[in-house]
Amino acid sequence: MRQDRIDFVHNSERALADPTLHSSVRRAMVRFRELQRPVIGEIEEWQALREYAHRVKLHTLSHLDQYLEQLERQIVAAGGQVHWVRDGAQAGRVIADLARSRDDRTVVKSKSMTSEEIELNQVLEAAGCEVVETDLGEYLLQLAGDRPAHIIAPAVHKSKDAIAKLLAEKLGVPVYDDAERLTRVARDALRRKFLAAGVGITGVNFAVAETGTIVVVENEGNARLTTSLPRVHIALMGIEKVIPRLADLGVFLTLLPRAATGQRMSSYVSLLTGPRRAGERDGPEEFHLVIMDNGRTAIQADPVMRESLACIRCGACLDVCPVFERTVGHAYGSVYSGPIGAVITPLYQGLDVAGELPFASSLCGACGEICPVKIDLPRLLLELRARVVQAGGASWAERLFVRGWVATMARSGRLRLVAPIVRLLHRAVARTGIPLPYPFSRWTQFRELPPPARSSFRERWPFAAVGRRR
Amino acid sequence: MRVALFVTCLVDQLFPAVGEATVSVLRRLGVDVQFPEGQTCCGQVAFNDGFWPEAARLAQKFIKDFDDSDAVVAPSGSCVAMVREFYPVLLRDESALADRVRALGRRTYELSEFLVDVLHREDVGAHFPHRVTYHASCHGLRGLHVTTQPLRLLAAVRGLELRPLPGVEECCGFGGMFSVKFAALSGSMLDAKIGAIESTGAEVVTATDSSCLMHIAGGLSRRNSPVRAMHLAEILAAQ
Structure with missing residues (x-):
């Protein structure tokens, strides 16, 4: 699939032009940060846990074949079936075939970024299934024909008024103005779908190789219903979701909810091992695990970028990102947005498509600091920038500027020659106020130039009395 | 030494x-x-x-x-x-x-x-009788873990009244080439920073990096703000 280049400058300027969007997203992000801070702060060993989780993930990523095969054996032993798929198209075909073979073609789905990544809903609908998203945010987006704007708060860009109008239009209910009433409307509609569905599809937060257990973390109970009411449960996971041992799950379940939603524990944590067994009262009759590559092995093979696969999709790097807050997810041109999106989208879609994303950061470092699995996001952004430039992705003006800069700075003698000339130009500009060419024009669009100095520090050194001249 | x-x-x-x-x-x-x-x-x-x-x-x-x-x-x-x-x-x-x-x-x-x-020095003998607010520059804060050091130095300056900056750890939006490549985003971040600075009633905003201060000062002068941007060293040198 040929994709257009993601124009982040354009997308971000469009988002910035909508001040209500920014203020509502900012409010939500500030709220997340306020919730995260105390529940992270109360864990004394937070840094040690991050480090531990990071090492578990990197260990697993360098032994993926071993753990995935162990996972398969355990799933099969528990009575489940495993399907290996190379890419999104194959995953779509496998899942559509499983869904289509049922009498009841209503499919309920709990929130899954991996399914968004491969646009699974379109595939299933094309195969004649009715697909219903059951996470409230995702359900609203499905009704609106929209895409998620945030990894864990998909409808964060939708105002309450917009949601009220949407539900009124699509479900034929009055335009309510309180959130509880609106939630109840959606809940009633969704309950009917749950009862009618023959197939439930979920993502996977963690898959424990040792026991063949998949773990689904959520707050609305919809994943619990999706995995227990329909006769068939299909879980879709990327290969990076496997962890070796059940004992390590406790670490991840300490990190994930605190970073994601500022909760000590998510409302529902389902540990599912195979389908319903003889004598059990609930659970699906069939359990299928679809294990998907879709570009991940290429990242796994890249020693510098491999750690990006450690991501547990908590969304915390989005919450603290000043760029995300102002652009909202859609500007990133992919389901994965914010700092992690700026890292993995270029890896999945190519530097020619998404090469601008790694530059869309002031490198403030807030993402790297919050990441609960200690992915060094600012460094990965820098590494990608180097690859973009190496591949010829820098503009000629930029190359000229940086190379001129470095050539000047390579010898202090050159700096002594060039600096006075630049200072003369700077003074002339400051005096006359003539408009400057790009890229300086982009600076003066929002700020004044600093005033020129009378002389450089090196010309003043060594000085006896300091602080007299300015 | x-x-x-x-x-x-x-x-x-x-x-x-x-x-x-x-x-x-x-x-x-x-x-x-x-x-x-x-x-x-x-x-x-x-x-x-x-x-x-x-x-x-x-x-x-x-x-x-x-x-x-x-x-x-x-x-x-x-x-x-x-x-x-x-x-x-x-x-x-x-x-x-x-x-x-x-x-x-x-x-x-x-x-x-x-x-x-x-050097284990907090009081460097400075005198600076002004209302000052401090912006935590990102790379010092998160790269070097420079957290309380500037605040302790400022607290020991005679006559100085420190006004806490809301969102002190939020980036000013400079980011080198980011400020020209994504000028509108950078400008929006600068707006927020300047709004926060002005809300403190400080006469001076300080930081440990001239790059952030150049950005902030450029925004302040664009808005004809009376607030001055000064490097921490300049405050500590004042007597």
């Missing part, structure tokens, strides 16, 4: 008074300040913009210029983070240099870090 001053290219060329103030504070505390005259730029501009081979040239030069120094002090958290945190990344293929790079990173200090953590 002898230290080599790395004045940084930005301070050298645009804010020499910050360099003078840095020297003044260090000399007042009895430090023998050297200025290796071959020094230029740490290479961060090129590195952050993806020009790594070019940045490596300047990194190699920096290592040569400061190899003989017992300690290097710079009035910039960002440039020190470049040396300490990113030179090992940038020069990872130069295995012969690895030890020298790491050792240099360990003895290169941001000014407030050097004063508080190495």
Whole structure:
């Protein structure tokens, strides 16, 4: 699939032009940060846990074949079936075939970024299934024909008024103005779908190789219903979701909810091992695990970028990102947005498509600091920038500027020659106020130039009395 | 004690008074300040913009210029983070240099870090009777973990009234080339920062990096704000 280049400058300027969007997203992000801070702060060993989780993930990523095969054996032993798929198209075909073979073609789905990544809903609908998203945010987006704007708060860009109008239009209910009433409307509609569905599809937060257990973390109970009411449960996971041992799950379940939603524990944590067994009262009759590559092995093979696969999709790097807050997810041109999106989208879609994303950061470092699995996001952004430039992705003006800069700075003698000339130009500009060419024009669009100095520090050194001249 | 001053290219060329103030504070505390005259730029501009081979040239030069120094002090958290945190990344293929790079990173200090953590001085004898608010520059804060040092230095300045800055750890939006490539985003971040600064009622905003201050000052003067941007060194040098 040929994709257009993601124009982040354009997308971000469009988002910035909508001040209500920014203020509502900012409010939500500030709220997340306020919730995260105390529940992270109360864990004394937070840094040690991050480090531990990071090492578990990197260990697993360098032994993926071993753990995935162990996972398969355990799933099969528990009575489940495993399907290996190379890419999104194959995953779509496998899942559509499983869904289509049922009498009841209503499919309920709990929130899954991996399914968004491969646009699974379109595939299933094309195969004649009715697909219903059951996470409230995702359900609203499905009704609106929209895409998620945030990894864990998909409808964060939708105002309450917009949601009220949407539900009124699509479900034929009055335009309510309180959130509880609106939630109840959606809940009633969704309950009917749950009862009618023959197939439930979920993502996977963690898959424990040792026991063949998949773990689904959520707050609305919809994943619990999706995995227990329909006769068939299909879980879709990327290969990076496997962890070796059940004992390590406790670490991840300490990190994930605190970073994601500022909760000590998510409302529902389902540990599912195979389908319903003889004598059990609930659970699906069939359990299928679809294990998907879709570009991940290429990242796994890249020693510098491999750690990006450690991501547990908590969304915390989005919450603290000043760029995300102002652009909202859609500007990133992919389901994965914010700092992690700026890292993995270029890896999945190519530097020619998404090469601008790694530059869309002031490198403030807030993402790297919050990441609960200690992915060094600012460094990965820098590494990608180097690859973009190496591949010829820098503009000629930029190359000229940086190379001129470095050539000047390579010898202090050159700096002594060039600096006075630049200072003369700077003074002339400051005096006359003539408009400057790009890229300086982009600076003066929002700020004044600093005033020129009378002389450089090196010309003043060594000085006896300091602080007299300015 | 002898230290080599790395004045940084930005301070050298645009804010020499910050360099003078840095020297003044260090000399007042009895430090023998050297200025290796071959020094230029740490290479961060090129590195952050993806020009790594070019940045490596300047990194190699920096290592040569400061190899003989017992300690290097710079009035910039960002440039020190470049040396300490990113030179090992940038020069990872130069295995012969690895030890020298790491050792240099360990003895290169941001000014407030050097004063508080190495010299163990908080009161540097400054007098600055103004309302001041402090912005935590990102690279100092998250790269070097410079958190309380500037605040402790400011708290000991006679006459100074410190006004806490809301969102003190939020980026001002500079980010080097980010400020021109994504000017509107950077400008929006600057707006928020300036709004926060003005809400404190401070006369002066300070930080440990001239780059952030250049950005903030540019925004303040665009809005004809009476608030002045001053480097921490300038406040500490005032008597």
